[in-house]
Amino acid sequence: MKVKLALLVAALQVLVLAFMGGQREWIMRTGTPLTLRTAPVDPNDPMRGAYVRLDYEISTVPAALCRGETAKWTKTSDYREQQKLRDRVVYAAVGVSAYGLAELKSLSDTEPVSGPFLRGRVVSADTNGVHVRYGIEALFMNKEAARRMEAMRNEKAGAPMDVTVAVGSSGIAVLKNTAWEPLGITFAIDRPPQRQPRTPGQQWQPQVLTGLTVTLHNYGDKDLAIVNLPEAKSFRLVPNTRFAGNHYTCAGEKSADVPTPTADDIIVLKPGAKHDVHLDLTQPQWWIADTRKPDSEPIPLQKVPQADGWSTSFRLEYAPPTADTVRGLPHADLIRHAPLRSRAFNANQGVD
Amino acid sequence: MQSHIRWLMAEIDRWKAEGVVSPEQADRLRHRYEQPPKETVPWGLLVFATAGAIVIGLGVILLFAYNWDEIPKFGKLALIFAAVIGAHAGGIRLLAREGWQPKLGEALTALGTMFYGAGIWLVAQIYNIDEHYPNGFLFWALGALAMAWAIRSTANGLLAAVLLAIWGCTEAFDFHTPEFWSVMLVAGGLLPLAWQQRSALLLAATLAAIQLLLAVNVVNWGGGAHAFTASLAWAVLLVAAARVTDADRPDFADGAGVMTFFGFGAFLVCAYMLSFHRAADGLLDWARQYGPRPALAHAFSWSLFALSLAGWLLIARRSLLQRAMEVRREEWLLPIALLYCFGIAFLNQRGWGNFVSWSFNLMLLGFAAMWMWRGCQESRLRPTVLGSLLLSAVVLARYFDLFQSLASRGLAFIILGGIFIAEAMYYRKMRQTKGGAA
Numbered sequence: 001m002k003v004k005l006a007l008l009v010a011a012l013q014v015l016v017l018a019f020m021g022g023q024r025e026w027i028m029r030t031g032t033p034l035t036l037r038t039a040p041v042d043p044n045d046p047m048r049g050a051y052v053r054l055d056y057e058i059s060t061v062p063a064a065l066c067r068g069e070t071a072k073w074t075k076t077s078d079y080r081e082q083q084k085l086r087d088r089v090v091y092a093a094v095g096v097s098a099y100g101l102a103e104l105k106s107l108s109d110t111e112p113v114s115g116p117f118l119r120g121r122v123v124s125a126d127t128n129g130v131h132v133r134y135g136i137e138a139l140f141m142n143k144e145a146a147r148r149m150e151a152m153r154n155e156k157a158g159a160p161m162d163v164t165v166a167v168g169s170s171g172i173a174v175l176k177n178t179a180w181e182p183l184g185i186t187f188a189i190d191r192p193p194q195r196q197p198r199t200p201g202q203q204w205q206p207q208v209l210t211g212l213t214v215t216l217h218n219y220g221d222k223d224l225a226i227v228n229l230p231e232a233k234s235f236r237l238v239p240n241t242r243f244a245g246n247h248y249t250c251a252g253e254k255s256a257d258v259p260t261p262t263a264d265d266i267i268v269l270k271p272g273a274k275h276d277v278h279l280d281l282t283q284p285q286w287w288i289a290d291t292r293k294p295d296s297e298p299i300p301l302q303k304v305p306q307a308d309g310w311s312t313s314f315r316l317e318y319a320p321p322t323a324d325t326v327r328g329l330p331h332a333d334l335i336r337h338a339p340l341r342s343r344a345f346n347a348n349q350g351v352d
Numbered sequence: 353m354q355s356h357i358r359w360l361m362a363e364i365d366r367w368k369a370e371g372v373v374s375p376e377q378a379d380r381l382r383h384r385y386e387q388p389p390k391e392t393v394p395w396g397l398l399v400f401a402t403a404g405a406i407v408i409g410l411g412v413i414l415l416f417a418y419n420w421d422e423i424p425k426f427g428k429l430a431l432i433f434a435a436v437i438g439a440h441a442g443g444i445r446l447l448a449r450e451g452w453q454p455k456l457g458e459a460l461t462a463l464g465t466m467f468y469g470a471g472i473w474l475v476a477q478i479y480n481i482d483e484h485y486p487n488g489f490l491f492w493a494l495g496a497l498a499m500a501w502a503i504r505s506t507a508n509g510l511l512a513a514v515l516l517a518i519w520g521c522t523e524a525f526d527f528h529t530p531e532f533w534s535v536m537l538v539a540g541g542l543l544p545l546a547w548q549q550r551s552a553l554l555l556a557a558t559l560a561a562i563q564l565l566l567a568v569n570v571v572n573w574g575g576g577a578h579a580f581t582a583s584l585a586w587a588v589l590l591v592a593a594a595r596v597t598d599a600d601r602p603d604f605a606d607g608a609g610v611m612t613f614f615g616f617g618a619f620l621v622c623a624y625m626l627s628f629h630r631a632a633d634g635l636l637d638w639a640r641q642y643g644p645r646p647a648l649a650h651a652f653s654w655s656l657f658a659l660s661l662a663g664w665l666l667i668a669r670r671s672l673l674q675r676a677m678e679v680r681r682e683e684w685l686l687p688i689a690l691l692y693c694f695g696i697a698f699l700n701q702r703g704w705g706n707f708v709s710w711s712f713n714l715m716l717l718g719f720a721a722m723w724m725w726r727g728c729q730e731s732r733l734r735p736t737v738l739g740s741l742l743l744s745a746v747v748l749a750r751y752f753d754l755f756q757s758l759a760s761r762g763l764a765f766i767i768l769g770g771i772f773i774a775e776a777m778y779y780r781k782m783r784q785t786k787g788g789a790a
Contacts (some may be wrong), residue, residue, distance in 0.1 A: 002502065009498045014437060017475060018433075024479035080644055
């Protein structure tokens, strides 16, 4: 009897392992493929070794995309209630953009009736939105490979990583492949001349942000083209939704203002080449507005009140024209149309 | 054979050789004290083989954690499946044999369970699974628990106790979701096994896991004060259980010893912490403590309180009314302290912090004095030393927060030293009275 029971338990242990591996293998082979955009960091796990932590764009869900119960979660600011939400199962409905990247459509506590969706768990929820973990945030590899990945992140500064996952019918996602985007975006903040040292008793004043020099890099091994519209109209400011407490949005953005590209606006970047564009953030095109005061006038970033300076966080987005808009222009086939976002920065010149 | 019997047998041989006793008398003495050989568990084999199995398992986990690029994923999976099946098959084969081999078989099944755990993390690594990681420990622990019951295995039970404790702690610390089931699984899944197997080792691991999970969970459910009330009630319940076990189950005297150790250990730690003003203030904020599930924290504290009280009422009936069991005088302080602690917490009077910390100081001093007195009276070193250590701990702790000046601190140390010298003299006197070496 003892032996039979022991055999049964041993068989159950093997079955648990077989189910774990088999389910993932099945999803990997038959699941819906999706490409997600991410940026990696690299910690270490004592049980599973070195891994690269993947932080997906769809992991941060703004309150506007929350549906059902999840919408209610973003309305509470009670810490105890927010703690109770940790690890609750949620479902992220996704669509595929024109550039082949997965885009978040909505987040709900119930399974969507149609379309691909990912099952995740709540990391945190507040009035800005919900931070979700999809179970695909770790890419395990040996230490040397993780180091190479880290080195590559520095070599390809500003280039996001695209991750291909297979998604099963229950929303479980399995990580399949990773690939670096060939186009990267970095920026340098305009630094004013060295300030005089503070005299005793003088209050500290943060440095204000007046301009940026954006650089687009071709990290790939083939030529690619970028579109630099007049007055830097290929770029826009995007509020950093990952940072709770940002109450400002870009007021200068109007889609009708974007001019039609011409052949002169298209710049071909050879492998390893880069192109700089200077943005004067004091111009009205880059002004921002306080969402707490709908009637307030837009202000430039350097006029943001000191109390809001650190939390007023934005990213720069390089948003090239669509394929239809540039059709027929020289080198149009070399243009990458997917938008590209920079690291975040704030009104006090702080960079993430 | 026990060591003192072995010594006596050697002495009888010497007496016979020296002519102190006749050969017939020697035979009669030998017959009187000789014990029939008992079938003993090969503890050395069990302990070292199990430790070896666990260390090998940990090594395999770390080896796979290196993430060998050279081995394809199906190769890694095949390796781990073969390891799980091989270890379990070998272990189960030995279980069916006679003699010492089943113990080696038990160690091999523990190795199989370690490989099973390694398999869980390996599959997670191969498929980049980054879901709720405490679930990995839970599934591993359930595998160990099932194997422990299937073959009545102490080794697998120990593994289950450790893994369930890790599961409960990671849920509470990393996810702020303390699991009610972590305490219940350890208590319900392992206590009966330890009792049935009369395994003091497994009982010790289980009680340690319960104490840890109890404190961690109630703190997360309802705030720090509940850690004191629940742990204190648990401690008093354990000592009651130890006394009943002593009286009714003499075949598990080791278990009673383990319960006494953990019961007194938890009680003294709680009482010692409550002898400080800050912790006492926290206890007085018991009703106002908040956490995500204060009702559950209260439920745990009150259920353990009720069980402890019931246990001590039973002991009181049997020892005071029926005179059927004996309880040491100082142990009656435990239920009194429990009633006092819950009463104070329930009264919810902020501002009594000093009074509460003083009363717990007095309680500890009472224990110390009674242990020292009994130790001297009975000429037993253990209670004497325990009482002295407790007294030193109370006085040394007060060095930091009680006395205002070096003069009062100095006086306290002089009094403590004087008490120790008086204790030494009294101990010597009592030892001489009883005819022992001074």
